[in-house]
Amino acid sequence: MSTYKYTFKILLLGDGAVGKTSLVQRFIHNKFQSGYLMTIGMEPYSRFETIKDIRICLQLWDIAGQDRFASMRQIFFKGSLGALVTYDITRRQSFENLKTWIKEAQNESPRIMLMLVGNKNDLEDLRDVSTEEGKKFAEDSGCIGFIETSAKSGTNVAEAFVTMGEEILKSVESQD
Ligand code: G3D
Ligand code: MG
Numbered sequence: 001m002s003t004y005k006y007t008f009k010i011l012l013l014g015d016g017a018v019g020k021t022s023l024v025q026r027f028i029h030n031k032f033q034s035g036y037l038m039t040i041g042m043e044p045y046s047r048f049e050t051i052k053d054i055r056i057c058l059q060l061w062d063i064a065g066q067d068r069f070a071s072m073r074q075i076f077f078k079g080s081l082g083a084l085v086t087y088d089i090t091r092r093q094s095f096e097n098l099k100t101w102i103k104e105a106q107n108e109s110p111r112i113m114l115m116l117v118g119n120k121n122d123l124e125d126l127r128d129v130s131t132e133e134g135k136k137f138a139e140d141s142g143c144i145g146f147i148e149t150s151a152k153s154g155t156n157v158a159e160a161f162v163t164m165g166e167e168i169l170k171s172v173e174s175q176d
Pocket of ligand 2: 020021022062
């Protein structure tokens with residue numbers, strides 16, 4: 001079925017190598033590939049979901065290598081309704097750097113809904129950021145939710161994207 005009521009533009013933000021591309025690949029193709037660099041341009045990936053009986057196109061944009069070009073950045077942020085703000089639970093610096101990502105997202109898209117995602121939770125032995133810290137940061141920075149995921153095992157990946165979709169739908173429908 002190709003008819004749908006809404007397209008929600010959702011961004012993946014966060015440092016390099018936190019797993020943004022891997023999360024999108026897991027959600028779209030249900031696969032995980034390690035060991036080579038996947039190059040994603042400005043073409044978004046889409047997956048259709050039915051949420052509360054409403055057919056929705058979740059359009060996912062991975063910032064890839066465009067972050068250095070201001071004009072690309074504007075195209076990237078334009079019309080975005082949500083973002084998965086992603087860090088790697090084994091790399092504290094990627095967690096600290098989210099402050100900058102969030103500031104930029106809120107500057108470019110003041111109404112954007114943010115969901116905090118701690119990825120690589122299959123690597124429990126290497127954990128560097130606790131679940132409690134993640135939760136607290138999400139609350140303090142006005143995120144609509146927090147979830148830990150693994151693109152490798154698939155844990156919580158669909159939940160992260162679909163929850164984002166549900167929250168955007170709630171906000172869109174309450175404006176009608
Ligand atoms: P990015 O798009 O944010 O830059 P990538 O990140 O999706 O390219 O992932 C960066 C590296 O982390 C890749 O390793 C990838 O396989 C790995 N990775 C992504 N998600 C997970 C996860 O949930 N668990 C684990 N264990 N590894 C993950 P390589 O070796 O391909 O560079
Ligand atoms: Mg990538």
